[in-house]
Amino acid sequence: MDLLQAGQILRPLWPDVPVTAVLPRTGGQLSSVFEVRAADRSAIVKVYDEKWRWKQAKEAHVYGLLSEHGIAPVPTILHLEPDPGVIGRAFTVMTTLPGTPLSETVVPDIASVYHQLGRLLASIHAISQPGFGYLTTHVLDPVPDNTSYMARQFTRKLREFLALHGDPALHDRVQSFVAAHCDLFALCGAPVLCHNDIHEGNILVSDGRVTGLVDVENALAGDPWLDLAKADFYAAHGSSLKLDALFAGYGALPDARLPVYRLYHALELWDWFASTGDAQYLPGIAAEMAALVS
Structure with missing residues (x-):
């Protein structure tokens, strides 16, 4: 421009x-x-x-x-x-919101930033939605319960994984892992608004404060722990310092759903990179998927 x-x-x-x-x-x-x-x-x-x-x-x-x-x-x-x-x-x-993307700056107290992010996500997750599903100006193809929604999503992403020449053995291990843990999806009784793209490029900070959360292109109506797992997978990257602060700000302890949802985000990301022809990250993501189901 x-x-x-x-x-x-x-x-x-x-x-x-x-x-x-x-x-x-x-x-x-x-x-x-x-x-x-x-x-x-x-x-x-x-x-x-x-x-x-x-x-x-x-x-x-x-x-x-x-x-x-x-x-x-x-x-x-x-x-x-x-x-x-x-x-x-x-x-x-x-x-224009004040601040700089967290991915482009160094903050003196990263735990404080993640604590603030946790509070912000708790506020977003207080916004209820009429059904589980992808969000546009309404919920597309809504389903009434999280178990049906996540079964549909894993089925779609695993089908894509095979179509994009993913490892069939890994596909089967992921499928078995999800089947063994699908009872966890029922822990979410009602859908809420999920940002669904929490990474440090979308978090603006200034003087140690979170001043903005941007890019809602991926928003959906679903389990709030699906959103928290994406913040873990994309932003915290397993850092106990960041995660402890995130959950403290959110007001919850880590949930048993986190590993299953991390697996979903890894599978979705693998499919995305494979669909774009960007193969450089595929082995690392596949290795993480294998570790999650081991």
Whole structure:
């Protein structure tokens, strides 16, 4: 995105304010994110590839849900443009949150950050949902119980694993492990809103405080421990310091569901990398899956 395009995007919001800078920001693999600056203000512009344009409405819906329930450190949608005519792609303009991605900075007290993250996740998980399933502007193909939902998800991901030439022996071990532990899924009685992409690139911090949680493209309605397990798998990476602080902030002790959900996230990630042709991480993820089921 250049200055001219940024000016076209922001003109409805800043009719008399010239854009002075366009800075790439940390974004996901499915879209591009920019900070657009003027002399006295800034905004975040998220630009969607055509294939993923449908996620724009989802993000607006989820950010709206979070705002309605008083979840403060999330961006506010300023303008949503689903028509790709202005710059050739759909885009969303959001408020700029203070802070730097945790993945790009060093904080003096990482335990405090994870304690704050735990409190934030507890607040998000207080938002109930009408059924278990993937979330867009509503829950797609909802099912009434977590056991049915997770059985469906593991079945899909294991089928993909084989189709993407995963190790058949590992497939069978994962399948057996899930069958032996499927009773744990019933511990979740009702679905809640899950961010479902907690990693340090999506956590903004400033002066030791969590100032933002961004990127809700993967949000779903499910078991809160599925979300906590993803924070463990993607962010804490098994660090006892981070995990102890996360659970202390959340107000819970580690649950028996964590290893099963970690396995699900590993399987899902293996499938994702394999589907994109990025094979460099596959052996390491497969090794982690094997360790989890051993």
